Amino acid sequence: MIDIAVTVNGAVYRRRVEGRLLLSDFLRNELGLTGTHVGCEHGVCGACTVIMDGDSIRSCLTLAVQADGAAVETVEGLGTTGALNPLQKAFQDHHALQCGFCTPGFLMACTDMLRRLKLATDAEIREALSGNICRCTGYEHIVNAVREAVQQRGPLA
Amino acid sequence: MKPPPFQYVAARDQEHALQVLGQAGGDAKILAGGQSLMPMLNFRLLNPAILLDINRIAGLDQITVLPDRLTLGALVRHRMTATDPAVAARLPILAHAMTHVAHHTVRNRGTFVGSLCHADPAAEVPMLALLLNAEIAIASVRGTRRLPAGEFFAGPLTTALEPDEMVTTVDLPTLPDGTGWGFAEFARRHGDYALAAVAVTMGRLAGRAHGVRIAVMGVGDTAARLPAAEAVLEGNNLGQLAAAVAAVRAAVDPNTDLHASSDYRRHLVGVLAGRALTAAWERAR
Numbered sequence: 001m002i003d004i005a006v007t008v009n010g011a012v013y014r015r016r017v018e019g020r021l022l023l024s025d026f027l028r029n030e031l032g033l034t035g036t037h038v039g040c041e042h043g044v045c046g047a048c049t050v051i052m053d054g055d056s057i058r059s060c061l062t063l064a065v066q067a068d069g070a071a072v073e074t075v076e077g078l079g080t081t082g083a084l085n086p087l088q089k090a091f092q093d094h095h096a097l098q099c100g101f102c103t104p105g106f107l108m109a110c111t112d113m114l115r116r117l118k119l120a121t122d123a124e125i126r127e128a129l130s131g132n133i134c135r136c137t138g139y140e141h142i143v144n145a146v147r148e149a150v151q152q153r154g155p156l157a
Numbered sequence: 158m159k160p161p162p163f164q165y166v167a168a169r170d171q172e173h174a175l176q177v178l179g180q181a182g183g184d185a186k187i188l189a190g191g192q193s194l195m196p197m198l199n200f201r202l203l204n205p206a207i208l209l210d211i212n213r214i215a216g217l218d219q220i221t222v223l224p225d226r227l228t229l230g231a232l233v234r235h236r237m238t239a240t241d242p243a244v245a246a247r248l249p250i251l252a253h254a255m256t257h258v259a260h261h262t263v264r265n266r267g268t269f270v271g272s273l274c275h276a277d278p279a280a281e282v283p284m285l286a287l288l289l290n291a292e293i294a295i296a297s298v299r300g301t302r303r304l305p306a307g308e309f310f311a312g313p314l315t316t317a318l319e320p321d322e323m324v325t326t327v328d329l330p331t332l333p334d335g336t337g338w339g340f341a342e343f344a345r346r347h348g349d350y351a352l353a354a355v356a357v358t359m360g361r362l363a364g365r366a367h368g369v370r371i372a373v374m375g376v377g378d379t380a381a382r383l384p385a386a387e388a389v390l391e392g393n394n395l396g397q398l399a400a401a402v403a404a405v406r407a408a409v410d411p412n413t414d415l416h417a418s419s420d421y422r423r424h425l426v427g428v429l430a431g432r433a434l435t436a437a438w439e440r441a442r
Binding site for chain 2: 020
């Protein structure tokens with residue numbers, strides 16, 4: 001067992017974990033942060049995407065011990081039901097979700113990419129979204145939501 | 158869909174990593190980006206006694222620019238290779254090809270050297286290493302050695318690495334100014350494993366191609382250079398394109414799987430070779 005300290009959405013959590021514990025299971029089962037969803041568990045679907053030290057990552061392909069000392073951002077850190085953040089609001093306004101299972105992963109991947117990528121064209125937005133799978137929307141509404149989030153963000157510095 | 162039990166060791170530095178590998182009796186796996194290894198652990202296709210995490214070793218995440226080559230450390234992530242201005246300027250085919258490697262979130266973690274060592278026959282990195290005559294620096298407690306990419310890939314997911322060895326850096330020789338390049342790939346979904354891809358570089362002198370290199374992936378047990386097809390175009394102009402494409406098709410022996418038949422892959426690799434060769438010819442100066 002290994003002692004780790006992980007900062008999640010600004011709060012430090014100290015736990016003793018097995019080396020093989022996945023970050024996704026650590027967030028959900030050890031910390032009760034069940035907003036991070038577990039889909040395929042082999043890095044294909046993107047539902048478990050979180051941000052670690054500024055990089056969006058697959059939490060199912062990351063060990064909890066690898067997050068020792070790191071700053072993790074999850075969907076719980078974006079906004080609340082009463083006060084959605086601009087990206088979440090854009091998803092709501094554009095009906096960019098139906099069942100919602102994939103949504104936390106899309107939101108965290110897009111949060112990273114809105115910080116880093118211009119996303120100036122629909123082609124760039126579609127390329128950016130290509131690592132996440134949604135089985136409900138057909139993606140059009142997600143592209144619309146991200147396009148609006150890019151407009152609200154403005155050009156990258 | 159959870160990893161089997163293993164002893165997790167976070168290497169403090171390279172020496173520590175080599176000691177752990179040397180004492181593991183061949184039963185350790187190196188964890189770098191984890192974008193191929195972690196799925197295999199989750200599926201329990203692997204069951205190592207020791208998982209050696211090299212992510213906390215300082216200094217391995219450097220791209221070093223030398224007059225005649227770029228040197229990539231073992232922790233250079235795909236995103237770094239895809240976005241580094243020196244890579245784009247010195248090896249534009251590499252910068253371009255990296256955008257075909259998986260997706261943004263996977264490129265944030267996955268490493269060039271990790272993909273090299275994973276040696277997937279349908280991955281871009283081994284093909285690029287062969288195309289660019291990469292030289293691979295290998296270390297163990299027994300010492301160091303260097304291998305050309307042409308001697309590194311032994312079969313599907315199999316390399317010339319001994320169990321106690323780790324790749325520390327890979328050297329990518331740069332190409333003469335004016336070298337043309339072409340890259341053509343087909344995947345069912347952009348970023349997924351491709352059905353086939355072709356990468357080409359060539360020079361062009363007095364209307365004739367020289368230094369022609371052709372590498373392919375997805376159409377055999379490993380990525381491969383195709384010297385017979387290279388020879389068809391060497392010293393000739395694009396009038397020999399059809400003959401070169403035919404030589405590419407003749408040189409490969411693709412597998413049939415649920416994604417595509419052998420015949421389809423052979424047809425496809427010819428189409429992609431035609432596009433990559435034409436693009437390289439047109440870019441060459």
